[in-house]
Amino acid sequence: xxxxxxxxxxxxxxxxxxxxxxxxxxxxxxxxxxxxxxxxxxxxxxxxxxxxxxxxxxxxxxxxxxxxxxxxxxxxxxxxxxxxxxxxxxxxxxxxxxxxxxxxxxxxxxxxxxxxxxxxxxxxxxxxxxxxxxxxxxxxxxxxxxxxxxxxxxxxxxxxxxxxxxxxxxxxxxxxxxxxxxxxxxxxxxxxxxxxxxxxxxxxxxxxxxxxxxxxxxxxxxxxxxxxxxxxxxxxxxxxxxxxxxxxxxxxxxxxxxxxxxxxxxxxxxxxxxxxxxxxxxxxxxxxxxxxxxxxxxxxxxxxxxxxxxxxxxxxxxxxxxxxxxxxxxxxxxxxxxxxxxxxxxxxxxxxxxxxxxxxxxxxxxxxxxxxxxxxxxxxxxxxxxxxxxxxxxxxxxxxxxxxxxxxxxxxxxxxxxxxxxxxxxxxxxxxxxxxxxxxxxxxxxxxxxxxxxxxxxxxxxxxxxxxxxxxxxxxxxxxxxxxxxxxxxxxxxxxx
Ligand code: NAD
Numbered sequence: 205x206x207x208x209x210x211x212x213x214x215x216x217x218x219x220x221x222x223x224x225x226x227x228x229x230x231x232x233x234x235x236x237x238x239x240x241x242x243x244x245x246x247x248x249x250x251x252x253x254x255x256x257x258x259x260x261x262x263x264x265x266x267x268x269x270x271x272x273x274x275x276x277x278x279x280x281x282x283x284x285x286x287x288x289x290x291x292x293x294x295x296x297x298x299x300x301x302x303x304x305x306x307x308x309x310x311x312x313x314x315x316x317x318x319x320x321x322x323x324x325x326x327x328x329x330x331x332x333x334x335x336x337x338x339x340x341x342x343x344x345x346x347x348x349x350x351x352x353x354x355x356x357x358x359x360x361x362x363x364x365x366x367x368x369x370x371x372x373x374x375x376x377x378x379x380x381x382x383x384x385x386x387x388x389x390x391x392x393x394x395x396x397x398x399x400x401x402x403x404x405x406x407x408x409x410x411x412x413x414x415x416x417x418x419x420x421x422x423x424x425x426x427x428x429x430x431x432x433x434x435x436x437x438x439x440x441x442x443x444x445x446x447x448x449x450x451x452x453x454x455x456x457x458x459x460x461x462x463x464x465x466x467x468x469x470x471x472x473x474x475x476x477x478x479x480x481x482x483x484x485x486x487x488x489x490x491x492x493x494x495x496x497x498x499x500x501x502x503x504x505x506x507x508x509x510x511x512x513x514x515x516x517x518x519x520x521x522x523x524x525x526x527x528x529x530x531x532x533x534x535x536x537x538x539x540x541x542x543x544x545x546x547x548x549x550x551x552x553x554x555x556x557x558x559x560x561x562x563x564x565x566x567x568x569x570x571x572x573x574x575x576x577x578x579x580x581x582x583x584x585x586x587x588x589x590x591x592x593x594x595x596x597x598x599x600x601x602x603x604x605x606x607x608x609x610x611x612x613x614x615x616x617x618x619x620x621x622x623x624x625x626x627x628x629x630x631x632x633x634x635x636x637x638x639x640x641x642x643x644x645x646x647x648x649x650x651x652x653x654x655x656x657x658x659x660x661x662x663x664x665x666x667x668x669x670x671x672x673x674x675x676x677x678x679x680x681x682x683x684x685x686x687x688x689x690x691x692x693x694x695x696x697x698x699x700x701x
Contacts, residue, residue, distance in 0.1 A: 211302045211531060212240070215247040219396045219419055221257055222403045224264040225412025228257065236393050236421070241309035241539035242530055243573040248307075250396050252420035255428040258388070261416040262432045265359040265386040268413030275356055275384050279335050286331035286382055288409045293324040293374075296405060302531075303398040304370050309539040309575070310493055311530045315370070322655075323374035323402070329657045330382035333674040347692040354682040356384030357460070358436030361429045363422075363450070365442040366392035366541055367496040367597070369399050376439050377406065377415055379677040388416045388435075390426050392442075394542055422446060427453075435459065439680070441498075444595075444621075444666045451669070462670025462680050464498070464662060466595040467623030470616035471501030472606075472638060475510045477628035478650070483517055485652040486601075489626055491525060491579055492653075494538050495599030496545075498667075499653055501626045503592050503619075505612050508605045515583065515603055519565045522579040522601075527570060537599055539575040546575040549598035556582040556591040556602070564603070587615040595621070609634055613641040623667035626652060645671070 208214060219238070220228040231251065238248040253261070268274055293300065300323070301315040310319070342350040360380040364373040369391055380387045391399040396419045403417040418425050422442075430438055430453045438461040440450045447463035454461035471489055473482045489501030506514050530538030540546040546569060553567040566580030581601040584592050591602040606612040616625060622644040629635050629650070639647040645663045648654065655661065662671035670680060 207298060211306065212247060214299055214302050215306055215397055216400070218249050218251055219400045220251045221253045221261060221419060222400065222407065222417040223257070223261045224267075224416070225407050227404070234420070234424075238307060238394070238397065239542065240306050241541050241575045242306075244543065244575070248397060250393060250419045252393075253418035253425045253428075254420075258418050258425060258428040258432060261388045261418050262359060262429070262434050264413040264416050265388050266434055268411055269356070269358055269386040271411070274386065274411055274414060277384070282382065282384070283331040283335060285409055286327045286378065289378075289406055290324040290327040290331070292405045292409065293320060293327070293402070296401070300370060300398050300401060303401055304395075305530045305538070307395045307397040308366060308369060309530050309541050310368070311535050311538045313533045313535075314492070319368060319371040322371045326371075326374045326378040326657070329674075330378045330677070333678070334382050336674075337678055347690055347694050348688050349691045350686060350688040353685050353687065354383075354678065355685060357681060357683050358385060359434060360385045360387040360681070361432070361435045361438045362387050362389045363426055363429070363438070363440045363442065364389065364391050364399070366395040367498070368493060369395045370402065372441050373399050374402065375672060376441070379672065379681055380439070381410065381414060383678060383681040385437075385681055386414045386416075388418055388429060390418050390420070390429055393419065393421050393425075430454070431457075433457070437461065437680070440464070447668065460680065462662070462672075463668050464670070464672070465623075465666060465668040466597075466621060467498045467500065467663065467667050468503055468593065468595050468619050468621045469499065469501050469624045469626065469644065470612075470619070470642065471504045471626040472612045472616060472628065472642075473504065473506045473510070473514060474609075474612075474627075474629040474631070474634060475507040476630045476634075478630065479510070479514065481650065482628035483514065483521065485626065485628060485650075486518060487521055489652040490601045491522070491537055491599050494540060495579075496541060496597050499624050500597075501652065502596065502601060503587070503616075504601050504603050505587075505606050505615055506603060507612075508607060511603075511605045515564065515581075518601070518603075519581060522565050522581060525579045527576055527578065537579060540577055540598060541575070543575050545598070546577055549577055549580075549596055549600055552591055552594075552596050552600060553580070553582070556584065556589065559589045559591070560585045561589060561591060561602070566599070587618055593619065609637060613638060616642045616644075620666045622664035624648065
């Protein structure tokens, strides 16, 4: 589709569920307005799926799964579908990116240059991964051959958050369908637009029912989906408390669930680091994606001998960041995704100050329409302060000083979370000790946020259970079956002779 006169023309008036190859269309029921965080205007309306509509979506996914043409498809045919989806995402990059920006407030240049490419890559990656999975054969017992085959699990419930809908939901859809499952995706009720279009585009390529979409609030549509008796597995990304509820439901229903949850990751900067690179990395890891990312290096631990200098340079750069219109290519940070979330972020200025922290920079909303927050940093007296322990999920850095490596590792570990971590040093020994000593699912040394899809990704402690990645996703989205066959003359015991 060629670009319309105004980017807002890309937003549909109504977003409904997409079931069995088509949008459901207007059927009445509860509606939720969708906002453009850049100025607060309503750009679309979401029609919430109730339990009956969720049931239709699950039944559609079940029918598609039961069709051997999908479930038992040759790997080459499945690869070609995944490659075509990747190409379609790239061909529609501007539209998808614009919808993401209008809805989530992420700067469009970044969505085009990062998230849309990542969404396409997710499908391409799994296309390649499925043709390279080795199997297991056991032949130590000379009389029998035992081999293990893998089978798709069934109908997956995929639940996504609002902070990076395209990149995160596409990973779930790609890994679910690559291994032969079918799915029902539920985006966040705040950000349905880009994913509704993505699901429509995917359905031009996949058989109907393979990828379905339901929209609505977590407690209504999300709960109906996870509680549905015909769901076989649940992949969830979102907040820790919701993750606990999902795990309870999954436990009760005895369904596998993978939950990717919140973080409060430590970014450890040693005096012997390449200071300029560490500074760039610290700014990227707290301010990219408007600061709303699970991977944020939001607790910046700096060695005391460089503390004042490093913090001074960070503040100087933070004050020059261009905050503004996310559709403008010159913008570096766009608006916070919702008015409520902006208030949540700003409330932490008071929280920090009440515990003795000093405000280094920012701390206010911008005086303009939309949900903008200045890039903010505070100096926290202690790692146990709330600004160092709670996920703020915005452009809000908390600085703390450390004495030596042991002190840094101890502080990094003093957290309920354990998603990622960052470490900046030129000393290999220190880098290794920190990377092994900090209890987290992933550590980046001298680089921010390089996502290697071949390797496992996921959190420990309150940051989640389960992993994504080539082998990890295969383990989650397939079931193993062991088959044993005699390959020699084996005599059997005879009953009743
Ligand atoms: P959230 O938990 O409020 O919502 C996430 C999704 O779950 C939404 O689609 C929501 O509608 C749905 N949901 C809510 N209650 C539900 C219920 N009872 N049953 C089923 N579904 C329900 O999270 P959010 O505010 O949308 O996202 C922000 C959070 O996500 C942050 O904590 C962030 O750290 C986390 N996150 C984690 C990762 C990761 O990979 N670990 C990535 C991105 C975001």
